Amino acid sequence: MKEISLEGLNEKIYEYKTKCGLKVYMWVNEKVNSCLMSLSVKYGSIHTKFKVGKKVYEVPNGVAHFLEHIKFNMSDKVTAHDEFYKIGGDANAFTTFKYTSYIVFATSHKIDNLKLLLDFVYNPYFTKKMITKEKGIIIEEANMSNDDPYTKIFYDSLKNTLQKSNYRNLITGEPEDIKQIELEHIKAVYNTFYHPENMFLTITGNFNPYEMTQVVEESLAKKEFAKYCEPIIIKEQEPKKITEEYVESTINIAYPRIRYAVKIPLNKFKNIELIDLKMMVSLIMNINFGSTSDFKEELIEKELINTMRYAIDIYDEYLVITLSINSNYKDEIIKRIGDKLANLTITEKDLKRKKNADIAALILQYDDIEMVNMKIQDDIINEGYIITDLKERIKNIEKVDLDKIIDCINLDNIAISVFLPKENQEC
Amino acid sequence: MIYKMYKCNSFNVHTLKTNKFKTSHIEIIFRKQIIKEELGSYALLIDVLSENSKAYPTRKDLIIKFEELYKMSIYGTTSKTGNVLNSSFIVDFINPEYIDDKNYLEEVIKLPFELLQNPNATNEEFDLKTFNIVKERIKREIKSINDNSFKVCVKKAFEAMDKNSPTAYSLFGTIEEIDKITPDSLYKLYKKFFKENVCDIFVIGNLDMDEVVSLIKKNFKHRYINNSNLVLKVDNKVKKKETIKSDISDNIQANMVMIYNIKDLNPIEKNITFSVFNYIFGNGGLTCKLYQRIREENSLCYSINSMYLKYDELLLVHVSLENSNVKKAITLINKCLKEMVSGNFTEEEVKDAVANLCISLDLAYDNNVSLLNNYVFNYFDNMPLIDERKDMLNKTTREDVINLAKKIKLNTVFTLKGKEE
Numbered sequence: 001m002k003e004i005s006l007e008g009l010n011e012k013i014y015e016y017k018t019k020c021g022l023k024v025y026m027w028v029n030e031k032v033n034s035c036l037m038s039l040s041v042k043y044g045s046i047h048t049k050f051k052v053g054k055k056v057y058e059v060p061n062g063v064a065h066f067l068e069h070i071k072f073n074m075s076d077k078v079t080a081h082d083e084f085y086k087i088g089g090d091a092n093a094f095t096t097f098k099y100t101s102y103i104v105f106a107t108s109h110k111i112d113n114l115k116l117l118l119d120f121v122y123n124p125y126f127t128k129k130m131i132t133k134e135k136g137i138i139i140e141e142a143n144m145s146n147d148d149p150y151t152k153i154f155y156d157s158l159k160n161t162l163q164k165s166n167y168r169n170l171i172t173g174e175p176e177d178i179k180q181i182e183l184e185h186i187k188a189v190y191n192t193f194y195h196p197e198n199m200f201l202t203i204t205g206n207f208n209p210y211e212m213t214q215v216v217e218e219s220l221a222k223k224e225f226a227k228y229c230e231p232i233i234i235k236e237q238e239p240k241k242i243t244e245e246y247v248e249s250t251i252n253i254a255y256p257r258i259r260y261a262v263k264i265p266l267n268k269f270k271n272i273e274l275i276d277l278k279m280m281v282s283l284i285m286n287i288n289f290g291s292t293s294d295f296k297e298e299l300i301e302k303e304l305i306n307t308m309r310y311a312i313d314i315y316d317e318y319l320v321i322t323l324s325i326n327s328n329y330k331d332e333i334i335k336r337i338g339d340k341l342a343n344l345t346i347t348e349k350d351l352k353r354k355k356n357a358d359i360a361a362l363i364l365q366y367d368d369i370e371m372v373n374m375k376i377q378d379d380i381i382n383e384g385y386i387i388t389d390l391k392e393r394i395k396n397i398e399k400v401d402l403d404k405i406i407d408c409i410n411l412d413n414i415a416i417s418v419f420l421p422k423e424n425q426e427c
Numbered sequence: 428m429i430y431k432m433y434k435c436n437s438f439n440v441h442t443l444k445t446n447k448f449k450t451s452h453i454e455i456i457f458r459k460q461i462i463k464e465e466l467g468s469y470a471l472l473i474d475v476l477s478e479n480s481k482a483y484p485t486r487k488d489l490i491i492k493f494e495e496l497y498k499m500s501i502y503g504t505t506s507k508t509g510n511v512l513n514s515s516f517i518v519d520f521i522n523p524e525y526i527d528d529k530n531y532l533e534e535v536i537k538l539p540f541e542l543l544q545n546p547n548a549t550n551e552e553f554d555l556k557t558f559n560i561v562k563e564r565i566k567r568e569i570k571s572i573n574d575n576s577f578k579v580c581v582k583k584a585f586e587a588m589d590k591n592s593p594t595a596y597s598l599f600g601t602i603e604e605i606d607k608i609t610p611d612s613l614y615k616l617y618k619k620f621f622k623e624n625v626c627d628i629f630v631i632g633n634l635d636m637d638e639v640v641s642l643i644k645k646n647f648k649h650r651y652i653n654n655s656n657l658v659l660k661v662d663n664k665v666k667k668k669e670t671i672k673s674d675i676s677d678n679i680q681a682n683m684v685m686i687y688n689i690k691d692l693n694p695i696e697k698n699i700t701f702s703v704f705n706y707i708f709g710n711g712g713l714t715c716k717l718y719q720r721i722r723e724e725n726s727l728c729y730s731i732n733s734m735y736l737k738y739d740e741l742l743l744v745h746v747s748l749e750n751s752n753v754k755k756a757i758t759l760i761n762k763c764l765k766e767m768v769s770g771n772f773t774e775e776e777v778k779d780a781v782a783n784l785c786i787s788l789d790l791a792y793d794n795n796v797s798l799l800n801n802y803v804f805n806y807f808d809n810m811p812l813i814d815e816r817k818d819m820l821n822k823t824t825r826e827d828v829i830n831l832a833k834k835i836k837l838n839t840v841f842t843l844k845g846k847e848e
Binding site for chain 2: 031032033034072079081082085086088090105106107108133134135136137138140141143144146147148149150252253254255291292293294296297300301303306326353354356357360361363364366367369422
């Protein structure tokens with residue numbers, strides 16, 4: 001068992017690798033009653049094309065999410081939920097673009113809950129009947145997403161920014177994708193990716209890490225795993241250009257919404273780790289577009305906007321900065337944002353204050369077993385390891401570093417998506 | 428964990444000292460009986476008060492101060508608990524043990540009272556710029572309800588049930604009501620605010636509570652002693668024949684809400700038995716009756732849920748699904764309730780529901796807000812504390828659940844139809 005110390009936070013993470021290759025990450029908080037266990041597979045909605053040896057597989061959009069749904073069936077009559085219910089585990093699952101996670105909260109019978117989590121995820125029970133049944137349910141889930149204007153705004157804006165990437169597609173898949181999913185797709189994905197070497201277990205809360213690892217080892221020893229086939233994900237090469245520079249559409253919203261997305265190739269930022277890049281761009285955006293910026297204050301005071309938020313995301317080989325604004329004055333706002341992005345500035349005073357606030361937020365993360373669990377999952381998925389020196393990294397950011405980043409933010413590829421209320425809705 | 432109440436004449440401070448969390452949390456709660464016409468003004472007032480103050484005249488100034496105090500936060504909000512309007516100021520901050528500055532705690536505690544008592548106003552009028560920004564924000568909140576088909580459906584369902592019931596009142600009022608408010612009229616409401624509301628302050632954290640209370644007393648100059656006998660319950664009348672109404676939306680899916688009255692519950696049924704009933708009926712996740720019948724056996728929807736509106740004495744079932752499946756879903760939901768009335772569930776299911784509800788209560792111990800809420804509702808409504816509730820849950824029988832199910836009566840079915848294919 002390895003103990004990973006988190007510098008300056010007085011916290012540690014236990015790391016253990018089982019004989020069959022499953023890595024286990026654990027954070028203990030003895031002040032709470034509960035514990036959260038998540039078994040994650042590095043397979044998400046964007047992984048629809050992959051290669052095993054020479055054989056290429058292509059599955060419909062939505063397979064990762066569909067598999068997550070039916071994984072809970074342990075036999076024809078028993079679901080994992082029935083079993084968790086009996087031992088007081090609160091189980092659920094979620095699928096993201098990059099991974100799928102099966103989670104259980106427990107305050108008692110923690111060992112039984114852990115065993116059950118491993119048992120049901122590593123139980124390859126799939127039938128045609130369950131696929132037919134689940135299709136109706138998931139199509140309704142996709143319809144719910146399509147009825148939600150905020151989901152529509154998010155994906156439509158991504159489609160205008162990314163030309164080919166799978167990030168463009170609903171995690172559930174569209175109803176037409178879901179109809180195409182068959183038993184063979186589910187089996188191919190499960191057999192290829194649901195292997196301990198492609199998965200990891202994260203446990204946070206009140207428990208004994210040595211006892212937990214022993215339980216995991218014993219439980220996995222009873223299961224048979226084929227040799228890991230080391231699949232290779234095949235990605236569409238995403239072009240540098242955005243899809244559409246400007247798109248206007250009408251949807252079911254009360255207020256007009258502008259999504260202003262800047263797409264920048266990651267290779268513009270040389271010798272900078274992704275984790276640092278994300279933190280630094282976030283600081284730049286916070287200082288220039290956040291609630292303490294003169295820019296936002298002026299727009300609000302002049303009643304040009306109601307709200308303005310920003311997001312920083314990495315999509316394949318691109319950094320995408322997105323500003324999302326509620327405004328009745330789209331032309332004026334688009335012009336002003338363009339001007340501001342071309343003239344980003346940083347002051348030492350702002351930077352120092354923001355860094356202190358970020359450090360406080362980091363300390364506070366270690367108060368919440370769910371947040372720490374998610375943080376570990378994010379680290380493993382995005383970086384491949386636990387980041388131990390986040391506090392130091394924040395402390396070490398200097399104005400000169402941010403100025404260099406600003407120089408690299410080029411505005412050649414901007415996708416503006418404007419969403420207007422339908423005619424029957426006033427604005 | 429130590430609970431202590433400090434009586435400070437015009438308000439009470441309830442403290443819960445614990446070293447479980449790295450953050451501390453304060454809720455300053457003002458309460459009064461709901462008056463429909465005041466809801467919009469109150470929403471606007473609380474938002475204006477928490478937007479800025481005399482010392483921090485813009486939102487930007489205030490947020491810079493929050494950041495200087497290590498990302499503390501304060502927000503103001505109004506909410507309804509049955510027939511009572513709560514105006515709350517919520518304060519979150521990192522425990523002083525992590526901060527080197529000796530004056531940190533005092534600075535933090537000073538700030539919400541600065542907002543409350545020194546608003547950005549001149550000559551008995553709120554600052555026009557601030558007023559207009561917040562007014563637009565409230566109007567946006569009102570309009571944005573239309574962005575969410577579930578919220579639209581519930582709103583219309585309550586109006587169909589009884590548009591004059593406090594349950595159907597909009598927390599933000601109407602656009603017309605908001606438009607009529609001026610900086611001057613809002614200030615008049617502010618002047619009455621302390622006189623007309625009962626104030627309680629709840630604090631949880633690893634703090635020297637005597638010091639906290641003395642700092643609150645030093646900074647909060649509140650001198651009005653108000654009657655705290657507020658009536659929480661909304662008397663939603665039972666109907667001889669249920670109301671069935673529908674409307675058309677632009678969505679793909681239909682949304683359907685069924686509202687039931689729950690009358691004459693004793694305190695144990697209200698606080699304990701109903702949660703067991705609801706766990707088995709429709710709120711117990713993937714094993715409950717509604718989920719099993721509507722989703723698992725018939726694939727009609729992705730999610731279905733039943734909500735207990737304790738102080739409105741209502742049960743609400745919501746589902747979104749295809750237009751063509753609405754009738755079938757109503758039949759199945761009615762069948763599920765009949766099964767509860769006729770006792771078509773086992774002792775084992777009651778036992779499992781109780782065990783899972785006890786686990787949820789245990790989880791509340793791990794969250795400072797949930798833990799504090801336990802004491803808030805214990806004080807406001809005599810709701811038993813967590814351990815007592817667990818004891819009472821364990822005494823719940825199948826017969827108790829059946830007897831309670833018999834007290835549930837359908838009031839309204841409202842469907843917000845999706846667009847036709």
